[in-house]
Amino acid sequence: MDVSVPRTLDEALAALADRPDAMVLAGGTDVMVGVNAGRQTPTAVVALRAVEELRTWSVDGDRLRLGAGLTYADLLAPDLAAMVPALAQAARTVGSPPIRNAGTVGGNLATASPAGDTLPVLLALDAELDLASVEGRRTVALRSFLTGPKRTQLRTGELIVAARVPATRPHQEYRKVGVRNAMVIAVASVAVVVDADVGVVACAMGSVGPTPLRAPRAEEWVAGRIDWGTGVPDAGVAAEFGRLVAEESRPIDDHRSTAAYRRHAVEVLARRALESTLAGVARAEAA
Amino acid sequence: MTMAPPTGTPGTPGTTARGVAGGLGESARRPDGGPKVRGEFAFAGDLWADGMLWGATLRSPHAAARIRSIDVGPALAIAGVATVVTAADVPGSANYGLEERDQPVFAADVVRYAGEPIAAVAADHPETARRALAAIVVDYELLPPVTDPELALTGEPLHPDGNVFRHLTIRHGDPTARGPVVVEGTYEIGMQDQAFMGPEAGLAVPAEDGGVDLVVSTQWLHNDRDQVAECLGLRPDQVRLTLGGVGGAFGAREDVSLHVHICLLALRTGRPVKVVYSREESFLGHVHRHPARIWMRHTAEPDGTIVSFEARIVLDGGAYRSSSYHVVANASCFAAGPYRVPNAHVEGLGVRTNNPPCGAMRGFGAVQVCFAHEGQMDKLAAACGIDPVELRLHNALDHGDHLLTGQRIDGTLPVARVIRETMALPLPEPAADELLSRPGAAGRTTDAPHVRRGIGFAVGFKNLMYAEGYMDGSEAACVLVDGLATVQCAAAEVGQGFVTLAQQIARTVLGVERVLVAPAETASMGSAGSTSASRQTWMSGGAVEQACLAVRDQLLAHVASTLGCAAADLEIVGGAIRSVPGAALDVDIAVEDAAPGVPFEARRVFHHRVTLPLDADGQGDAHVSMACAAHRAVVDVDPELGLVRVVQLATAQDVGRALNPLSVLGQIEGGCAQGVGLATMEELVLEAGKVRNASFTDYLIPTALDMPEVVTTLVEEPEPGAPFGAKGVGEPPVISSTPAIVAAVRAATGVDLTRVPIRPQDVALADRPR
Amino acid sequence: MTDTTYSLNVNGADRPVAGAWLGESLLHVLRERLALPGAKAGCEQGECGSCSVLVDGVLTCACLVLAASAVGASIITVEGIGPAERGEMTIVQEAFNDAGAVQCGFCTPGLIMAVHDLLDRHPDPSALDVREAISGNLCRCTGYGRVLAAVEVAIERSAR
Known part of the structure; x- marks a missing residue:
């Protein structure tokens, strides 16, 4: 059958095994753009919209499991947003309301655009991805899953089932620069996740490299310059953190912006994001 | 120059009716509003015919090339492909063009811009057509594209007609006069696109007489018809155009796009053919606003009185002429802005390059120079130590003053x-601490302490209607039977509301409420001219008024003859024919009952007053009328990131007379939005002549979260000679809104911005490599 | 190429689609096969909102839905949002018509769908909520001023 609309994950994997040539369709917000423009010509389709189990989330201890079929609009629900606020912030910047109703976490991961809005957040959260095929299941760290612009480790016949992230890190933030106040692709973006319990800052950037990037040197540098009892950084730390993050970016010039501006923007965004997440830590510690 | 008195001013006894709902001066509803909100209105792309084929166009991916060969064989071999046409299949003129026929229907041997049509196919399905395009083999010999107009000026000709579309010199006053205060600047304007929402579309149906019926979205039916007929080798009457529903225009539909291709495909296949451009093809398939590089120098007295003005304006016209010749004129004639300038020297140049062709867009040359002259006014105010608004008031043009062309302003130009009424409008509240109101909005780039507010001001003007001796006219017809009026005119309704206005005119003149507006088409109507240059209210509104007045006179004569009185004894008042005060008879008959079953018909052509060509010094009474507007912009800026949020635009506009206040407001707000776009985000980005952002993903236009509140005052000073005293209102809003916003960003940031659109890096990295 | 056959539920009726190409979007099928051209093709990238429809009650860009995958879903288009009687309008449609929110009208059907979707979920949205809700509906004629005014009118009339 050329078009398959499975209702369960097993049916979906079987359909995909049956037609390895099939185009996998989740929200359609990336794939259908290609089809409409003639860049992709489907010979078979496996549409995931009716697979309910992909559209669920659950908490297991301190881990949150996000089904790949959750839409951006789903991520805005208050209970989810309370656990992963930066993911909700990122989701709100994606496209427009109808796009957020359709586009999915799994689709954002599979498309693997350097500008994918949820990716810096998931990367800063050290997300692990559950992948499945009829051959079996495996777990891959997002950090290694993304291999290049629109390139991933996903194999033929394999689906992204879920992303797993910590459920207990409320001090996190996503900031994104675009040239319009709505419905815009990121010129540069930054996600900062602070784990005050262990004294760790994680930072990831979007649209400034072939994939979303972490800033490991900046993260390591900053961790030792914050009073984790109060959440207060040493003087000038946020500004220097921004500079170090920018040093780890690898932006290019293109029709959307320039490398110089992108580097500058991640510096500013990282500084501001660190300041405001640490202010949150300070408020929590004071409370 | 003598002026005709105003005709048909609403309320003037004997010329108009009173008390009929939906007449002039009211915010009458659109006749197409109901169908449009219900999704029932037929746009050109919504059409369908039995046995219809789908057409598609192959375009050059290269900006400059020689075509060695084209092999359409592989495309023809695909099942479902009905025909493929190239330059070799064009039976008539190989070239078309709005003013000069310099643009090939299909490139035959030379490609001059990326996006130039090479071939067209007709097939049973859009996907088949797409595959057929991909199968056509074109062997290109690539040439280095000439994309810098300055290099094109001195380089080898890119076309047999040469590389200069126009070089206009204006010399006005004393060439040696100089004032002690001198300000100078160079300004750049990026390539803006009209970006209407409804892509180009049409349906062509071959006719039994060997001709073709074409339903198409356009701004000027008759000019299209003439070009299509020439290229097809048909008589004009064999090409019958009907206006399809138009999804916005803004200048981009003044030139022929798919017209010849689709008719050729229909005639070749003997079947109806439909073409609908994709968004990408739309960006490649119509002209854009001319990018410009403008140098200006003003000198003034220490009190701010302008003494002299010099400018060099270089407009990049791209590969073909379109309306470049007249855009150069507008940019040059209005280069100094609405100010008294006694001595001037302007060099205006329109240049051919291998960039995409540029032509008409709302504001037509005045937009580019306004950005420059308003930047100069702010500089001059600073140099003289005068408030920028006061400086503008001090030099403001008025009735009786002269333009750079020597023409005396004999109409209104307030x-x-x-300026004063704009400044009197209330300023917005201080920024509310809401995420979505800040620069960057949901992107959460900017916290409240990062925001700086700025206020800027600008004023602009331009001419209304065609200029330089063009013999312009519009024809309208009116039929009245039993109180039902039918008005017809070939004026293109592109969204602006001419259809509403036509009804309002008929209601007011004839005293009837039921007015039908018949379709715009070429078979039964003469030309109405183009829906451009803010001219249809004046020209076609004038024609409708004349036709309706003629019908009214026939009706009154008929009634008078049946009553045995003189027609002069009767008038139409409030839907009734009544005797004038003091008449012998006492008459009061409803218009619909006045002549049961008797039709009254009239057809009239309206002309505006004669204009003259410009002489060798760019002097002459070239323009019909002028309109002005002022804008005050309030912006919130995040200077460190260079992100801008326009908070408020306040504007007062010279409208002559508001015939439909709600429509006028819609024009003003819509024009402001295009000004916001040019100031903050809109630019077609070119790389070696190729458009890099031909999509709505990357050519950004303002969303509802980008548009500020617009507060508006209509300045009503009826224009002598204009039907009802009304001025066209579509263009002024887009002229000075852009420089006002840029001035506000300069005020907020201290950065001397000389280019639009403002890119974040222009602000954030003003002092560094960007 | 055109050999896909299925049935869609549109505006409450089952509508057979025969001989379609697999890659056809819901937008194309609505417009070209089911004679429902109310949803407009403005960009076919989900960037303009002119093709907005409701799929299982969710505001959706019809251009981004593969038609053959929408089998079993309930699809409502602008032609099906209002009263069935010809010439009748919903409160939102009437407000657009009255408040001057329509110029060329190409974006209008999409805006009508977006505003219905908003007011069905939030009968009394803030001004910024309204702007965000229609931020995916590009309009080139109005500058949104009269559109926002129309939404206010619709909210007011709905509350009566």
């Missing part, structure tokens, strides 16, 4: 008044 420049000082629009």
Whole structure:
């Protein structure tokens, strides 16, 4: 059958095994753009919209499991947003309301655009991805899953089932620069996740490299310059953190912006994001 | 120059009716509003015919090339492909063009821009057509594209007609006069696109007489028809155009796009053919606003009185002429802005390059120079130590003053008044601490302490209607039977509301409420001219008025003859024919009952007053009328990131007379939005002549979260000679809104911005490599 | 190429689609096969909102839905949002018509769908909520001023 609309994950994997040539369709917000423009010509389709189990989330201890079929609009629900606020912030910047109703976490991961809005957040959260095929299941760290612009480790016949992230890190933030106040692709973006319990800052950037990037040197540098009892950084730390993050970016010039501006923007965004997440830590510690 | 008195001013006894709902001066509803909100209105792309084929166009991916060969064989071999046409299949003129026929229907041997049509196919399905395009083999010999107009000026000709579309020199006053205060600047304007929402579309149906019926979205039916007929080798009457529903225009539909291709495909296949451009193809398939590089130098007295003005304006016209010749004129004639300038020297140049062709867009040359002259006014104010608004008031043009062309302003031009009324509008509240109101909005880039507010001001003007001796006219017809009026005119309704206005005119003149507006088409109507240059209210509104007045006179004569009185004893008042005060008879008959079953018909052509060509010094009474507007912009800026949020635009506009206040407001707000776009985000980005952002993903236009509140005052000073005293209102809003916003960003940031659109890096990295 | 056959539920009726190409979007099928051209093709990238429809009650860009995958879903288009009687309008449609929110009208059907979707979920949205809700509906004629005014009118009339 050329078009398959499975209702369960097993049916979906079987359909995909049956037609390895099939185009996998989740929200359609990336794939259908290609089809409409003639860049992709489907010979078979496996549409995931009716697979309910992909559209669920659950908490297991301190881990949150996000089904790949959750839409951006789903991520805005208050209970989810309370656990992963930066993911909700990122989701709100994606496209427009109808796009957020359709586009999915799994689709954002599979498309693997350097500008994918949820990716810096998931990367800063050290997300692990559950992948499945009829051959079996495996777990891959997002950090290694993304291999290049629109390139991933996903194999033929394999689906992204879920992303797993910590459920207990409320001090996190996503900031994104675009040239319009709505419905815009990121010129540069930054996600900062602070784990005050262990004294760790994680930072990831979007649209400034072939994939979303972490800033490991900046993260390591900053961790030792914050009073984790109060959440207060040493003087000038946020500004220097921004500079170090920018040093780890690898932006290019293109029709959307320039490398110089992108580097500058991640510096500013990282500084501001660190300041405001640490202010949150300070408020929590004071409370 | 003598002026005709105003005709048909609403309320003037004997010429108009009173008390009929939906007449002139009211915010009458659109006749197409109901169908449009219900999704029932038929746009050109919504059409369908039995046995219809789908057409598609192959375009050059290269900006400059020689075509060695084209092999359409592989495309023809695909099942479902009905025909493929190239330059070799064009039976008539190989070239078309709005003013000069310099643009090939299909490139035959030379490609001059990326996106130039090479071939067209007709097939049973859009996907088949797409595959057929991909199968056509074109062997290109690539040439280095000439994309810098300055290099094109001195380089080898890119076309047999040469590389200069126009070089206009204006010399006005004393060439040696100079004032002690001197300000100078160079300004750049990026390539803006009209970006209407409804892509180009049409349906062509072959006719039994060997001709073709074409339903198409356009701004000027008759000009299209003439070009299509020439290229097809048909008589004009064999090409019958009907206006399809138009999804916005803004200048981009003044030139022929798919017209010849689709007719050729229909005639070749003997079947109806439909073409609908994709968004990408739309960006490649119509002209854009000319990018410009403008140098200006003003000198003034220490009190701010302008003494001299010099400018060099270089407009990049791209590969073909379109309306470049007249855009150069507008940019040059209005280069100094609405100010008294006694001595001037302007060099205006329109240049051919291998960039995409540029032509008409709302504001037509005045937009580019306004950005420059308003930047100069702010500089001059600073140099003289005068408030920028006061400086503008001090130099403001008025009735009786002269343009750079020497023409005396004999109509209304209330420049000082629009400035004062704009400044009198209330300023917005201080920024509310809401995420979505800040620069960057949901992107959460900017916290409240990062925001700086700025206020800027600008004023602009331009001419209304065609200029330089063009013999312009519009034809309209009116039929009245039993109180039902039918008005017809070939004026293109592109969204602006001419259809509403036509009804309002008929209601007011004839005293009837039921008015039908018949379709715009070429078979039964003469030309109405183009829906451009803010001219249809004046020209076609004038024609409709004349036709309706003629019908009214027939009706009154008929009634008078049946009553045995003189027609002069009767008038139409409030839907009734009544005797004038003091008449012998006492008459009061409803218009619909006045002549049961008797039709009254009239057809009239309206002309505006004669204009003259410009002489060798760019002097002459070239323009019909002028309109002005002022804008005050309030912006919130995040200077460190260079992100801008326009908070408020206040504007007073010289409208002559508001015939439909709600429509006028819609024009003003819509024009402001295009000004916001040019100031903050809109630019077609070119790389070696190729458009890099031909999509709505990357050519950004303002969303509802980008548009500020617009507060508006209409300045109503009826224009002598204009039907009802009304001025066209579509263009002024887009002229000075852009420089006002840029001035506000300069005020907020201290950065001397000389280019639009403002890119974040222009602000954030003003002092560094960007 | 055109050999896909299925049935869609549109505006409450089952509508057979025969001989379609697999890659056809819901937008194309609505417009070209089911004679429902109310949803407009403005960009076919989900960037303009002119093709907005409701799929299982969710505001959706019809251009981004593969038609053959929408089998079993309930699809409502602008032609099906209002009263069935010809010439009748919903409160939102009437407000657009009255408040001057329509110029060329190409974006209008999409805006009508977006505003219905908003007011069905939030009968009394803030001004910024309204702007965000229609931020995916590009309009080139109005500058949104009269559109926002129309939404206010619709909210007011709905509350009566």
